[in-house]
Amino acid sequence: MVFTEPIQTKKTTGFNDSVSIEPFPQAIEACDICILAIPDYAIELFLIQNFSLLKDSIMIDLTNGNRKNKRDLKRVLSSLDIKFDRWVKAFNDIGAIQELQHHSGGKSRFTTQVCGPDEESVEAVIRLAEALGYSTKKVPIDQYEKLQGAQDTIGWEWNHSIVLMVALFLLVSIYIIIQTSGRPNFEWYTILARHSNRMFAWTSIYGFALSLLPGTLIRLINAFGNTRRPRLLVWGCNIRKHVGLISLYFLFLHACMTVLLFGGEYFGYMLFSGEMAWEDEASMLTAVVSTSLFVITGIASLPSVGDAMNKAQFACVFGPVVWMALALGVMHVLFIGVTSWTATPRSPYAWARGMPPETLLSSVFPLFVMFLKAVQVGLGYIGWLKNKINASKRTSVHNKSSRPPEYNEVTPEKLENGVIQTA
Ligand code: HEM
Incomplete structure (x- = not known):
């Protein structure tokens, strides 16, 4: 391999490890693969000056973005009318900051998507990338535009989750505004903080329930022996982490706002002579424990933390811990709410x-999701029990048939009926 300054530090196993430092024109003339790590506007001039030296090598295009007038290698080649198909798009989906923060001795590997019109060149770049410590994913050439814009978008998962959560927030807000404005002595300005706090709370608990729903439904479908995956569920599974994180954001808004607003003026209904009833105390306890568990799941969903977790730790956090968080969140709402639902005469x-x-309303949907989870766990347990019974039946049949002959009971009836054959 040939390098110009600065010398690369990553190990290049599989390739010639000896690095020769050459002046620029000789370096590109000798190279097999040229990584074009230059700004898009410099590609044209670079090709005009150097293409004749490079025409037998493979060129890797690192440019990004589908902005108007964007000059990626493919477009520049065609604008200069150069027939060259040994170009490959790779490494553009890994940012420089990501690279700088990455510990080369660490367990995690970056994945780069590799795409190009010439199969042989693509394979060569894949081998180079893997030797440099990257994982690779070969992408068909018809997906080129998507790959070119890889750093231009926050990702469809985030886009869809944001739209979903904003729509949910708007629906919840409309309900709260209509309902609350019918309360005695209602003041409109209290929508700004007093009641927006409740909008955040309701949105967050529905968001958490929504993020847990697709996984539960898929397990339920599995429990019935069905392997079909409806597209809506696959979509839900793809965005559940993002929905959960946005819900965590709404939960922070709710918790911060509550702490700022809490006092006799707004929360007098919870304070009697300055003290809380047991339900309200229980509600606050379940609220903070629930919040802490949701924070733990949020931290575990950070790539750096998740990557370091083993299967059992992952199953624990995204199993019992997150369900406990939701259950406690619902209990928090039930402790504050139930007395007011059932009071007679009806509270205005x-x-x-x-x-x-x-x-x-804010507890109905999470309760429904928890009910589905209970059914799914119950069915799983019944299935496990059935398997265990069948397995023990099989073992007992097997044990019987494999008994040595002297243990088989020889009764006079069996002998008479010829069941036991004597030699
Ligand atoms: C530090 C943690 C928390 C505190 C201090 C807190 C406090 C409160 C308070 C004081 C209320 C009554 C609001 C009112 O009447 O205007 C409330 C309502 C509510 N909280 Fe929390 N909460 C916390 C965490 C949570 C969590 C973890 C959830 C569930 C994910 C949650 C969901 C709700 C819901 C749905 C309501 C009812 C909103 C409504 O009346 O429309 N809260 N919370």
């Missing part, structure tokens, strides 16, 4: 305009 605050209280 909880049932303003005759509409069901928010605490009631």
